[in-house]
Amino acid sequence: MGFIWFWLVAIMIVAYVVLDGFDLGVGVLHLFLVRTETERRTTLASIGPVWDGNEVWLLAGGGTLYFAFPLLYASAFSGFYLPLMIVLWLLVLRGVSLELRNHVDVGVWRALLDGVFGLASALLTIFFGAALANVLRGVPLADDGFFFLPLWTNWHPGPQPGILDWYTVIGGVVALVALTLHGALWIILKTSGDLADRASRMVKPLCVQLIALTVISLGATIHVRPACMDNYFNYPFTFIIPVGVVASLAAIWVFNRKGQPLKAFLSSCLYLFFMLAGACWGLYPTLLPASTGAERDITLARAISGPHTLAVGLAWWAVGMTLAVGYVVFVYAKFKGKVDLASPGH
């Protein structure tokens, strides 16, 4: 049961990153990509009907984590208290600013809302990347499985680190660049003309940066947590995951050059999937490593709920997620194709 729930939660997190990832990326990108109000409206309209549903994956994933691994949920959420609260404020500001710009027709206020939306999106990507890096690096767990991290200490990933150190900052930057690229590919897919061309030209430099950052983050992770390679050497076929990372990056590049935006976007989805799957596999069966000694790690066996809870959970989860995937496919099908601004008067 533990194995199943580990991967179910992991899949929900991947779904969240892949889906909300592109609307976060669009948020970052629209700050410096769009030139006219029409372009801005087109860009935002490409995520308007879906961003809220994308964010539901965070809630559904969080809820699943909550009942399947209560100790992990309780420990991580209270230990990462300050950054999570900042994430909440950013999510609030981002949602409100995106949704309300259509109800405001004063230029100054629109500019403000756009700025808030872009900045909140950028900070969220950085925080999410740093959060994952925090989990990979480990946190100073006490014997009871709890901890509390300050925002920063001496910027080094030692036994008493802060949320931000040089390693987790790298994680944040990787997420920023990866999701900005992801957003650019979405814009290419959903818009046309000058806007799509400009987004397409940004793909190349973003790809180059992402390749460099992926290599750096991989090296840094092995440096900070050498044990993350154990699973790979024990099961060598799982080296398919890093191979998948490289292949999907290359595919983004190639498909974008060939002018096949859907394939490029899907490659980016795969890249995110492989990166996250690689991290999960590097940790398994640990859920939250301790920087204070491996005997304090929160492991799968330690955090998993009781058998009745999991049996009950699996039954409704399977039904509910089947429905949920159905809605998601339905909505994306209804809003498929490129966004165009059409005036009813023309």
Next chain:
Amino acid sequence: MTAELIHRLHFAFTITFHYLFPQLTMGLALLIVVLKSVALKTGSEQWDRAARFWGRIFGINFVFGVVTGIPMEFEFGTNWARFSQLSGGVIGQPLAMEGVFSFFLESAFLGLFLYGENRISKLMHWFSAVMIFVGSWVSGFFIIVTDAWMQHPVAYDRLPNGQFEVLSFWQLLFNPWALLQYCHNMMGAVVTGSFVMSAVGAFYLLEGHRAHSARIFLKVGVIAGLASSILIIFPTGDLAGKYVAHHQPITIAGMEGLFKTEAGAGMVLIGQPNPDTGQIDNPIVVNDLLSFLIYGTTKAEVKGLDQFPRDQWPTALPLLFYAYHIMAGLGTWFVFLMFVSAFLLWRRRLYHSRWALWALLLSFPLPYIANTAGWMTAELGRQPWLIYGLLRTSEGYSSTVSASNGLFTLLGFMGLYALLGLLFTVLIYREISHGPEPKAKVPEITHAA
């Protein structure tokens, strides 16, 4: 200030602000289905326009509900970690179910309802409204299930490490407490929706324009308002009260300010409970009424607070007493106002009775107060327990998060929510000023296939 108090205030403040939005979402969702159904049946553009207008209000309100709701799921872990670690296996389930069964549904059909009217059929648009209604009401159900388990834990077992575990999915879902509380709460949401709709109708008529839309709003608002105002008292409030009296007698004693056990207990209408002297100051009492309401006979004995050890008394006794009395007092006003309004509507005099329109207009904030007071009654009444009889509130908050850090983020939320409140007021005011007339200024965005 202790860490426990800060964490309680943190949750209380954020949940109170949050619930200002879902109560209108859930109430309006039902009323929009009514509007859309009439429009579909009669083909009336006026009713469709009314549905679109309330859809815009709904959309704004929904966004504020979503963004203030996300923090709630996080706060179980951030501020109530020890409680979450022990009870996550149980209450994490309905919370996750809300996301899986309700939020996906709502977000999918809301996008279609608000953005997609010109690319789907009229029937499909009506169907989207129905699905939004289902989604929002199912969402409310899972939250009530969560709360009901904390009020009245059922279908659980304890593992050797102290954690709670679910034994039966259906017993958790159909906890009798949840069913009663759900009916009562949803009627409260419909009261909010109907009062807001009536108030906007009254406003337009008093202003002397948009008479046609105003009459639709008043007709739907007053009829739904009368029905829900009655249902919230009888049978839902009555049954919920009796269930509380049976399972949490100390809570009823606290709500009613009944310090001493009495046969033929009276009901205090107004007064100030004094926990030190064990008396109600300046009381106005109806003799025997409390015994009658709970047990159906004026002679029955009702347990007072004196029957219980002091350390089990609700911790904020006067606030509990006031919250309950504010709820009940306003509930009485709702029935009276809606009864009179419905009578005038039936006699075809409502649209010209300016005094009644003024009363409807000025009453729109009251359901918000009553719903908030009702929830305060439920949650303060549960104290000092987090899970009734099993886990004290003092054992549940995050011990690693200091009072200082808690205060820091509480102040942050207060500032942010003050801003949101301002923004919401301005936006809703603009929509109401603009009215149900179609907007034609900006080019419409379509998604060409």
